[in-house]
Amino acid sequence: MRALSYSAYGDPGSLSLTELPTPKVAPGAVLIQVHRAAVNPVDWKLMAGGLDGMIDVVFPVVPGWDVTGTVAALGPDVPEFQVGQRVAAYARKDVVSGGTYAEYVAVPATSVAAVPEGVSDEAAAGLPLAGLTALRSLEALDPLGPGDTVLIHAASGGVGHLAAQLAVAAGATVLGTASEANHERLRALGVTPLSYGEGLPDRVREHAPDGVTAVADFVGGVLDDTLAVLRPGGRHVSIADPGVAEAGGRWIWVRPDGARLATLLRLVAEGSLRVEIDRVFPLAEGAEALALSRDGQARGKLIIDVTR
Template sequence: MTYYEYGDNDVLQLRDIPDPKVGPGQILVRVTRASVNPVDWKVMSGALDSMLEAHFPVVPGWDVAGVVEGLGPDTPEFAVGDRVAAYARKMVVSGGTFAEYIAMPAEFAAPIPEGVSDEQAAALPLTGLTAKRSIEALQVTDSDIVLLHAASGGVGYLAAQQAVLRGARVIGTCSPDNFDKLRAVGATPVEYGDGLTERLREAAPEGIDAVADFVGGVLGTTLEVLGDGDRHVSIADPEVTEHGGRWLWVRPDGAGLAELLQLVAAGDLTVDIDRILPLGEVAEGFRLSRNGEANGKIVIDVER
C-alpha cells in the first residue's frame, strides 16, 4: 500500500514497488500482519511533515509481525525463519509495514514467543511500547495511585495493565461502555466529561500520585488533582513540559518489546484486537481509526 503525495484515504494505492534493500545491521522481514495506528493517517495527511522527512512513494505502517527472510552483514541476533515483531519507525517515512517485505535495523525487532499469534504481536508494538515508556517515565510503584486519561484506548488499556502489574492502584477515565473492560484488568473506571475533577477526588480522596495523558485536552484536570512535585506525562499535549511534566514520543525498542511479548505469552498482558482486514482495505482501517469506530487495534493481514 503506497501514497505518492499527502492527502486523505483517496491517495492510497495498492501497487508493486521494488523489494527493499537490506544493509549492514538490518534484517529483511516477510510481513504476515501489521496494524493501524492513528499516527499512520496523521503522517499521510502531512500533519507531521515539519517533524518527519518523507520520501515518496511512502509505504505507511509502523507495526509489524512476520518472518525473517534475509540478513544484512553483522546481524547475529536472528536467523532466517525466525518469527519477529517490531515497532519499525525509521528516521525517514518511506518503507513501512503495509507491504509484503520490510527491511529494518535488527535492534528494532523482538522474537515472538510460542503461544503468541501474529495478530497479537502485530497489534502490540507502538501502543505497548508507548504505554511501557509512560509507566517507566512515571516511575510507578506499588505505593502509587495512578490516573490514566483515556484508559480504555489503545495505549491506555496496555498502560493500565502494566501499572497494575507493578502493584499500583489505577484509576482510568473512559466512557461507561468500557467500565467492565477496565475492571477486568484491575483498574477503577471513572467517566470522563463535565465534573471529572470532582469524580476523581471522590475516587481518590487521598490524592493522585502520577498521571498519564493519552488523549490531550486534559492538562487542567491533571494539574487540579496532582499534588506539588507529583509526576505527569502526556503523549498528546506538549504543553505539559511548561508545568513540570514530560511529553513522550515512543522509540523503537526491540528489547522492550521482547519483555512485553513475554508478558503476553504468560497471560499477564492482554492485547485488544477489534478486527482483521486484508491489505487492500488499509483505507477502511484508516477510516475506522479516524472516526473512532474501532474498540481495539485494527490488524492488517498482508497474506490475504
C-alpha cells in the same frame, strides 16, 4: 512486492494497492516478510501531512510502523536473528517511506524482537507502538509501585489499556477515564473506571481524596484536569500534549526498542498482558482500516493481514 502506498499527502482514500521493489537490506538490518501490520493513529496523521515539520518524507510512502512476520534476509553482522525466525518490530525510521503495509519491510535489527510461542500474529503486530509507548510512559513516572495512585486518561484506548495492565501489575491503584460503554472492560483489568469530561476532578477525588501521585495522558486536552488532581510533587506524562513540559511533566515520543519489545512479548506469552483486537482486514482493504481509526470507531487494535 504488493504494497499499499500514497504518492502525495491526503486522506485514507489516497491509498492504492501497488507493486513496489522489495527493500534492500543494509548492514545491521533485518528484512521481514510481513504477516500482519497494525494501524495506529500516527499512520493517517502522517498521511495527512500532520508531521511534515518533524519527519522527512520520500514518496511514494508505504504507511505502517507495526509489524510481525518472519525473517526473510539479514544484512551483514546481524548474528542475533536467523532466516525463518518469527519476529515483531516497531518499524519507525528516520525517514517516512517504506512502512509495514507491504509484503516486505527492512528494519534495523535493534528494533526487532523474537516472538515467543503462544503469541498470535495479531497480538504481536498490535503490540509494538502501543506497548512501547505504554511502557515508556510508565517508566517516566519513576516508576509506579504499590504506594501510587495513578490516573490514566483514555484508559480503554490502544495505549491506555496496555498501560493500565502494566500499572496494575506494578501494584499501583489505577483510575482510568473512558466512555461508560467501556467501564466493564476497565473493571476486568483491575481499573476503577471514571467517565471523562466536565467534573472529572470531583470524580477522581471520590476515590483519591488527597489526589493522585501520577497521571498518564493518552488523549490530550486534559492538562487542567491533570493539574487539578495531582498531589504536590506528583509526576505526569503525556503522549498527546507537548505543553505538559511547561507544567513540570514529560512529553513522551516512543522510540523503537527491540529489547523492551521482547519484554512485552514475554508478558503476552505468559498471559499477564493482553492486546485487544478489534478486527482484521486484508491488505487491499487497508484504507478502510485507516478510515475507521481516524473516525475513532475502533475498539481495540485494527490489524492488516498482508498475506491476504
